[in-house]
Amino acid sequence: MALLLALAGCGESSPKPPEPSTKPSGETSAEPSDKKGFGTVFDTERKIRATLPQPESMAGWTPKNGRAHVEEQPDSPSECGADTHWDCTAVGNGSANYEAAGETVIFSVDAFPDTKAAQAACRKEESWSAKYTKKKVPPLSGVTSHAYYRNAGGLDGLDLTMCTGTVIAQVRLEGEGSDLDPATSHTLAKTFLARIQKAAAAS
Template structure:
């Protein structure tokens, strides 16, 4: 499944709000997720409107020194994917909308994908969740690979792919290779932060739902909630 298809699937929703909340709660309960993680309360946004896809604000973030987010764990089960994704208990102040985890039945090898395919071609599993609050949408996405080498190759491709978009100024996420950029998908402006750690690529997207300033500080805070969950899921037996 391509990045664009995943974004279209996320935006489509899964029915009424009541059904969405129940489905995402069940999604979280299936892996024992809940309130033991950081609260993830929505940080305040400032009044300064962030630029859209064609007006970036400078360089993206690099790898912060001192911390590590390196692991060999392969995220090849739905449970591990679900453990890594934020749940309603971690996202106080946000309304849950959708959640899913998918395992590739027949993942493609690098040879099958070739050098010019999309960066997620060799992925073996992926998952995503969506939350809404105060006129903006927050998406968390994780793409898993068979080993660190495959993930590193995919990260390199993703970075080249995202270079066509306008960069966003954002502090480094501790211990993580990351970069941020503004982009437009389906006529919706958004701010994306991509992080490479261990055997996965993780992304946080803040999208304008009718009132978002696309504040980099919000995305950075959400990323700092996401990374520890991925680390915890990688360390779980």
Template sequence: MLVTLAALATSCGGAGSDTATTKPATGNSAGTGSGSDSSAVGNVDFDTVFKTEERFKQALPDRASMAGWTPRSASADIEEAPDPAESCGAAADWYCARIARGEANFEAVGEEAHFDVTAFADKKAAQDACRKEANWSAKYTKAQVPPVPGVESHAYYRNVGGLDGLFLIMCLGTVVAEVTLEGKGSSLDPATAHSLAQSFVPRIQKAAAAS
């Protein structure tokens, strides 16, 4: 079942929109954080299961939290019949046992930012997915993106479909969160990825803590 979050892409606010991210200037700031260092809002080791449209709308960035970026699309895909974890094999299929996935996409001059939340039935399944993804992506060039405090993460560069990308993977509780910068000729600044992650993580934490 695919739910298009049209309101998320066009909204001027929404749950968690108090944490704003302005697109930082690119340049020689690679490897350093941009903007303020957002403090943790909740527990990154949560048990909350992300399987409703509302949960994803709370977790994914919106227009208000992405100053300097133009919203393009947002959606949530809830699996009607998820694959059981024991049926999943290769590391390349790390997302096999997901129960839901949400994404929000934004664009700025010469660059695109993609946010993904892949949800699992429990922390064990999410941790297994994180381990598989890390093993699978180890062949790519490492990107020096500073970690968000308290969050297990890694980042790498990869070319997909003729576009260069910087992929930042973060493991939180029952989800795997991704921030991807993409663009032909884009600088793919690690500082930009870090700044976006600092805004994204508190939104996920707030969504997990919401009743």
């Protein structure tokens, strides 16, 4: 099912600012707090949509598309095994894309059945992503995370991954007009983390 991102209120005609790395996107102005202990399971499309940044918190960015998906029959750890992709045990996932001045940000979230499964997937993801790392960049402070530059299919990007509670959340910056500034990635990641924590508390 397509994720509705309130596009009616943020049309394609919105002007794009020249420097997306300086734009506010603050659902919070404080440093993020890694609430590893939240046990909320995001196992419905409504709950997954609630974790994704909305246009009102993305001033200067134009919403492009989004989605939410729930696995009807999630795989168990025993079914997945050691050699499967890190998100094998996920119970659902979602994403939201925004654009500004030639830069694209992609927010994605993978939800797991409990914190143990999420932590296992987090370790696996970090090992998996190390194979594609072009250059590591500073992680987001205050939360279990790692970030790196990478090149895939001839396209440079900056990926930041956060592990918190029962989810793995990722922020990807890319685009021909992007300067791939870690500060931009961190600002957007704080917005994402605040949204996830708010959704967890509300569920």
